[in-house]
Amino acid sequence: MKKLILGAIAASLIATPALAAPPRHERQVVKQQPNRTVIVERGPGYRERTVIRHDRARNDRQWQRGQRFDRRYATNYRQIDYRQYRQRGLYAPPRGYQWVQSGNDAVLVAVASGLIGAVIGGIAF
Template identity: 60%
Template sequence: MRKILTATMAALMATTALGAAGAASAQSRGDHRYEQRDDRRDNRQDRREDRREFRQDQRQDRQEYRQQQRAYDRWQRAERRYNAPRYAPPRGYAVRTWSYGQRMPSYYRTNAYVVNDYGRYGLRAPPRGYQYVRSGNDVVLAAVAGGLITAVIAGLFN
């Protein structure tokens, strides 16, 4: 009888231990699933915030570009005409009209053609890396390094 009682007690303890271990493992697995779900939700929210920030940055870049474009219109007609010394084009070049996006030859970017007293002629200060260059009766805003034309102010001089 003792053997049977001992065997049943051992069996009962074993099943209880297995049941508790199974419940604990099921509970830990369940928590793990919730943690994964929360992690995925956090990742989605992070990505959403990143997209919002990216859109805000793009919007701000567009606004800055529009402001720069308003500040330096590509082609303007001068409101007032100024008297200036007689214009002589560089040797081998004729007077011509320039337009936005073209490149000025380096001969035009010498001190003889650069307009340094832009305030006297009602022009805004050029951005860093740009300069005003006279070409005939027009003034061109061109890059110092490559000569890329950013704006043309037509008819500034008599």
């Protein structure tokens, strides 16, 4: 009889979860993009999706000569014709370069490599 009672107590202790250990939550980064990160939290019985937005001011990007131009970070991106803005300081681009708009700035970008050759700031488009 003692063996039966001890066996029942041991089985009940094994079947109950440990109260001392809190449930563990795992975080996993699912997707990273330039302006946001998607994180999935997994825990006991639920799955939560969290989106973290990296608030960068849209016109906050300061382009400098020698940097690599990435159009994802450029606001109001478009290729511009220098002849329309000649009175504001734009000149004919050298061979292999083009003028592009980023916010209120005109940026001279190498077509093949994406390197910035010149930046003329404050041109109102």
